[in-house]
Each structure stands twice: as structure tokens, then as C-alpha cells.
Amino acid sequence: MTLKRLSPEELLGLDRFNVDEGHPHILVDRARCALCAARPCVTVCPARCYRLKDGQVAFDCAGCLECGTCRVVCKDQGVTSWTYPRASFGITFRCS
């Protein structure tokens, strides 16, 4: 049996998250994102937290892998605040 190709949702489904509902650790200013033509976040976020919806960048930090890629590629400063989740929230790697 060949190892299956997995969708972003299936990949994240392998992981253990404790989502801090109501306390997003990354804040995104959609008005600034609307002015960004490049939108690197949509392509390079490994968790696909940034997606295009009706031509707009939508952000959901529920499956964030805390890598920081959006922070370093966002030149137009749509990412207005980037920290790590509060203690005991976010991803927990068990076997990587």
C-alpha cells in the first residue's frame, strides 16, 4: 500500500493542538492585506493558515505550527503582531 498523499487538513489532523480560543497569538490586519499584491503568506504558510476567500486574505491561527514563516515573508506588515501561543496552548510535537 502506497503512503497516501495528504491534504493540508489531513496533515494537520495528524498533530496535537490545544487551540487558545479567543486569544489568537498572531494578529493580521486585513485592510493591509487587501493592499498587498504578492501575498507570500498564502503560498508559504506550511499550515495554510492564510487563504484567499473572495479575493481577500483570510487568516485562522487554529492549525498554526508556530514556525514564523509568515512573520519573515510579510513585507507589507499585514502581520501586525506575532508571538508564541500562551503556555500549554498551540502545537505539541510528540515524535518529530
Added chain:
Amino acid sequence: MSDDSFDVIVVGAGPAGSACAFALAREGRSVLLLERGDSAGAKNLSGGRLYTYALELLEPGMYLRAPLQRRIVREQVMLVEGRRATTLDVADPAWGEGVPRSHSVVRASLDEWFAAEAEGAGAVFAAGMRVDGLLEENGRIVGIRAGEDEMRAGVVVAADGVNSLLGQQAGLFPDVAARAVGVGVKETIELPDAVIDDRFGVTAGEGVARVAIGCTEGVSGGGFLYTNRGSLSLGIVFNPEQAAAHGRPIQEIFQDFKEQPAIAALLEGGTSVEYGAHLVPEIGHHGVPARLHREGMLVIGDAAQFGINTGLVIRGMDLAIVSGLAAARAILQEGAPTGPAYMAQLEELALLPTLRAYAEFHGIFGISRIFKEYPALANQALGFLFQVDGRVPPPMLKELLAIVRKNVSFRQLAADAWKGYRSL
């Protein structure tokens, strides 16, 4: 407010932080080792290979206690062109018989063990603590703030990883530049040890490390495959700016890599159990900030952007451990200013000289054709040489030159050779 005060607070229980805490606690210093994950390693991810000389520097024989996975006895370089692949396999059973050697590792277990070693040496280890900021008095860092708590120390050691928010808060360096890092994605795939042994041509406890070039759709970067005990680590690291410009989501390119026939055959029957991503320092010496210390504070490990990538050898954890030891030795030196002593130790322990020796090497990765045209050329040329179809073959040299020309012009070839030469 707590009136507890430590000689040293180390922020981050990765290999750098734990090595530092271990070396200080062993000499009787009071050390607090803080980790934001619920356990050490819970937030960490790496391709998964450790050069054990670093543990040896910390304490001879320490590697024997570490939860290492497989001793690497085969090194492989894979050139990918679509469904084709050419793999160079370098094997020497003598590798790893002595020390130094290298092992595959799984960070969840390695980091947990390492933090426990620091604790065993006398450090206070606290997991589930996110450090929010630094305490500063009269221009000196005197401690940290974590939620409602404030904790004070003679020295704060920032081992907070590649996105060193503490180093930035301290004003030592700006945010890491996108061109200086790679974004890595990785899947951990469970597979029985007996199957791994058979499939990779190793015996129990022996392992394989493979790097792959040509699996990134031309984006600067490369793949990796490491054998662990009962699992494989498969991933790709991409230059984030180029990946963004390329436009195809990186995890889709990664999933294609899983389906590459030469990779898929190795994964068959396996079970995906975890997916992760992390940034890695990519440009070595030129990525290291000019300032790694200020009064009351030192920066170590990934936070200091210590990394080496030659395409064949990828180092980070060993440099992290060495820098943790360098920081500890500097702090242990009575009377000397800690910052300059730390920089001197980084020289003495060969870390900075090694980074300088490879200083221009990342220039090689500026040759974009390495990631597409050259792997294609190798596969096509070798494919032609191996082909037998019963007909009279075309003149060999003529055909090979045609294959070269199909992929690169001779002008490009000469320019790339010159650039490569200049980077060595």
C-alpha cells in the same frame, strides 16, 4: 513578584539551552531553565541528525546516555527530475564505530532527555513557561518576565530559537531576514525497524541520511530523508521568498515528493503520524548577528543563527550545543566580562572559525540551476547511457552534448562553474 534569584536564567530548552544549563549546574551555579512547551521538545522540530562530537565536548561519553535513533553509516545524495532519480550512495560500515559520529534523532525524545540531564546536574527546569519579556535596569538585563512573574538572574541566556524574540527585544538585532532562513516541512512516518533495515540496506541500529536536490520545482532548497527507530523523517526545506514567488503551496510540492517513485517505494506500508514545520538558519556566517551579547545577556543556538548547510552536511544542533557550552564557560569565568568571554569561547571551541570557513558557501545556492536543470541533466545523461533498445545508438558524445545543451547553455555552464569555484 518573586524574590527568587538565580545565577543564570536560560530561556528555551532546546539543545543549546539544555547544554548551557547542564554545564553551569554541574559547576554548582544556580540555573533556571525555562521552556514554553509542556515538555522540552514539544515545540521543536529538526530534520533529525546530530553530530555527536558536540555532546562529547560537553561530557565525554554523554552520547551513550542520549536517546539517539540510528548511527548513520550510509550517506545518500538524490538528484530528482520528475519521476526519475539518480542516487549516489556512499557507505562505510566504519562510520560511527568510533567517536565522533552522527546519529538520527527525534527531538521530542532528545530534548526531553537533555533537559532532564540539566535537571539531574542541578538546574531547575520549568516547562510550560512562556517568557514574555526582559527586565532591564540601568542598561543591564537583570531578568525575565513571564506572565505575572518576574525572575531575576545575573545573566539571561537567550536560547529561544530561530525567531529570537528576546534578542530583538534586547535590541541586539532586527527580525531575521527572509533570505537568511529556510522554511522546512516534515512528516514523520512510522515503519517497522525490520522493514527499514531491509529497505535501506542496513543492520539493526544502523541508519541512512539522504539529501535530495531537484524536488523543489526549481525553488532554492532540498529534501531530506532520515531513518529513525521505527520511523522515517521526510521533509523539504524551501527558501521562503522564492517559494512565495513560485506560487505553488509548499506542502503540495512536499506531497509530490512523497509520491516520487524512488521515495514512495521506501515509504510503502508506512503510516504518517505527525506533520510539522520550522524555520532554519540557512546562510551560515553571514546570517550571524554582529552582536550576540549585552550586559547581562547572551544569545546562543538558533537564536544566534548558528547553522551550516553545504548541501551535503547540514548542521545546527551540534553548533547549538557548542554555543551553549561556550556561554556556560564564559559565565563561569570569574572577573572577566561575560560577553567578550563568550565570543572568545566561540572561537576557542571552533564554532566561529568553522562558520567562517564556510562563509561564502551559501553562494552556491544562488546558482538557481542547481535545483532544476542540473539534476535533470544528470538524469537524462545517465538515462541515455543506460538505455538499450536494440537499435544502433547515436554517437555518444554528440548525444551527451545535446542533453547538456537542452538544459543549459555553455555560457551558463561556465558562469555557474565560476560562481561555484568562487564559493568554495
